[in-house]
Amino acid sequence: MKQPACKDIKITEVSLRDGSHAVAHQFTEEQVRAVARALDDAGMHYIEVSHGDGLGGSTIQYGKSLVDEMRLIAAAVEECRQAKIAVLLLPGIGTVHDLREASKLGAKLVRVATHATEADVSAQHIHKARELGMEALGFLMMAHSVSTEKLVEQAKLMKSYGAEAVYVTDSAGALLPHEVRERVKALRESLDVEVGFHGHNNLSVAVANTLAAMEEGATRIDGSVRCLGAGAGNTQTEVLLAVMNRLGYDVGIDLYKMMDLAEDVVGPLIRGSQEIKKGSLVLGYAGVYSSFLLHAERAGRMYDVDPRDILIELGKMKVVGGQEDMILDVAADLSKKRKVEATR
Ligand SMILES: CC[C@H](O)CC(=O)C(=O)O
Ligand SMILES: [Mn+2]
Numbered sequence: 579m580k581q582p583a584c585k586d587i588k589i590t591e592v593s594l595r596d597g598s599h600a601v602a603h604q605f606t607e608e609q610v611r612a613v614a615r616a617l618d619d620a621g622m623h624y625i626e627v628s629h630g631d632g633l634g635g636s637t638i639q640y641g642k643s644l645v646d647e648m649r650l651i652a653a654a655v656e657e658c659r660q661a662k663i664a665v666l667l668l669p670g671i672g673t674v675h676d677l678r679e680a681s682k683l684g685a686k687l688v689r690v691a692t693h694a695t696e697a698d699v700s701a702q703h704i705h706k707a708r709e710l711g712m713e714a715l716g717f718l719m720m721a722h723s724v725s726t727e728k729l730v731e732q733a734k735l736m737k738s739y740g741a742e743a744v745y746v747t748d749s750a751g752a753l754l755p756h757e758v759r760e761r762v763k764a765l766r767e768s769l770d771v772e773v774g775f776h777g778h779n780n781l782s783v784a785v786a787n788t789l790a791a792m793e794e795g796a797t798r799i800d801g802s803v804r805c806l807g808a809g810a811g812n813t814q815t816e817v818l819l820a821v822m823n824r825l826g827y828d829v830g831i832d833l834y835k836m837m838d839l840a841e842d843v844v845g846p847l848i849r850g851s852q853e854i855k856k857g858s859l860v861l862g863y864a865g866v867y868s869s870f871l872l873h874a875e876r877a878g879r880m881y882d883v884d885p886r887d888i889l890i891e892l893g894k895m896k897v898v899g900g901q902e903d904m905i906l907d908v909a910a911d912l913s914k915k916r917k918v919e920a921t922r
Contacts, residue, residue, distance in 0.1 A: 780862025
């Protein structure tokens, strides 16, 4: 296998950001401190802390945070001796003001995330982050939904704004290993910046996808402990590290400490379990944003509609992040249609 050198691989732990979706944005400061401290102690490279929908995401539309994310960022920075704190920002949700705030509190890296066809909206935030002295990386979401050529075109735009790496982001957990491979390879061949991969485990192939990405030269790799992320969660960090060790990658993160913190610190935060249940399976199958799952389940209860039908419909409509309001519309429509059918 063509392995990138271990020293080049950087792991970003996203359980305190993507995992925010899984706990409906209800992380407490104590929880964030405990997770950040344990990850730092294990040698984690980057720890992402933000509302699940990125800076500024705490709204009625996306779900209100229990604790202001700036307080959570400050707390995580305080707990870390070596790990760097990262933040996520979706232009249109997060602002330059939020970015400045996070940087002042000690965040060192931002991933500027856009839909896979909308990289042009990332220019201002990438420029600002570089001006603030932060690492600025591009995050192309819903990468399964566009052709590889389109993804390369959009990644080049992010690079032209100053992004130091661009991610293939499998937001829906819909990609299969050969599709990841094709996308990462094309980005590596067409860009002279690092390439990253962010997976979701909705089809149970997140670790395999991540290995495929690394084999093609991806060096920025995401995971969440115990799969604490949206949908079925992300590539499970401690599992990925064990597999990487077997393959001869040593990225300087203590595997036993990761296993212990998964068991003792992150495990107790998980509501229910993170195995692949019907809802998250449908996300991957229909190619829908992983963060839509809890919203669809809520809408299903509200309108007495099967959340799977809502997700399949959203998949057909190719909804993108930011269109969460469509979830209720689709649920209401399906409920109306069903009532009409019942009266026939
Ligand atoms: C809604 C933002 C989203 O959770 C970012 C992300 O992690 C993804 O697209 O997978
Ligand atoms: Mn994600």
